[in-house]
């Protein structure tokens with residue numbers, strides 16, 4: 138996508154006919170489809186369709202009245218002021234992880250971050266530890282979700298094994314919701330049972346792999362004197378966990394003189410925006426000193442923008458820098474490979490993990 142952007146500019150049409158899509162490369166375009174004209178760009182897309190098979194309708198897939206109702210219901214619990222208990226949860230889980238690391242010596246930080254963010258998310262959202270079943274089911278579910286989101290033929294009936302895994306994961310989440318005890322759950326209990334389950338599953342899906350990858354990349358790239366919050370932001374600039382956001386044009390539109398026909402798709406790619414040469418100098422270089430000022434760079438959208446912007450942005454930006462701070466207080470990390478290759482999957486992840494040697498600081 139970056140190569141297309143470099144070669145053809147800020148609007149690139151991909152494909153034709155039923156699969157016409159447009160890669161939009163300028164922050165003005167992101168603003169247009171995600172904020173100003175968001176009612177005209179909906180989520181009847183392949184990516185939302187694939188997620189819908191797993192979560193049913195949820196904040197991740199919905200538009201319109203139900204989305205608005207649920208978003209307004211949940212929003213107050215994800216504002217910075219409402220996240221007071223998160224720090225203690227992050228501290229406890231991170232210290233326990235480090236105790237285990239120091240006993241082991243060699244770890245794959247990417248896998249460790251997946252486990253850590255999962256523990257933190259379930260304790261913060263539901264007040265309990267999720268059962269192992271969820272960790273077992275999730276990778277297979279995400280694998281097929283991604284295949285369907287990206288396949289030209291992805292609209293067919295889901296396989297039986299996938300449907301069975303989805304049914305099982307819904308049952309697991311129903312058990313979590315029944316057992317759980319948290320302000321968020323109390324708040325959400327006013328929803329019908331199926332809507333509550335769908336939103337709980339969507340939160341687990343949205344809140345875990347994203348933050349895990351932001352952290353894995355940060356540990357792969359950070360140097361001794363980098364400030365943790367700035368390093369997390371810069372890692373998300375180079376490797377935005379959500380590397381693409383998809384919408385469908387409801388009606389004919391025009392963007393910067395280019396026709397966008399009704400029913401075609403538009404892609405806003407944070408990965409491409411974060412390397413836009415008009416907005417970033419030497420974009421491939423990891424340099425946390427770009428932040429905090431670059432937080433106001435219009436071409437920085439790791440959490441999206443507009444009404445569907447990430448519900449968990451404050452949550453992630455409390456969690457991730459704190460994990461980095463605690464880890465660096467207690468241990469030195471030597472990443473074994475000089476260069477970690479990305480893999481564009483549901484999230485943008487390190488292709489072969491992040492193998493590292495951990496040594497205690499004192």
Ligand code: HEM
Nearest residue numbers: 196343344347348351378379439440441445447448449453
């Ligand atoms: C570093 C971590 C994270 C990144 C990079 C990230 C990124 C994003 C992005 C780009 C969107 C916009 C998608 C779109 O416009 O279609 C989004 C939406 C969303 N995120 Fe996050 N996210 C992160 C963490 C979280 C966490 C911790 C939660 C848990 C609360 C969460 C929950 C959501 C939800 C529910 C939405 C849908 C919001 C809506 O449509 O109203 N995310 N996220």
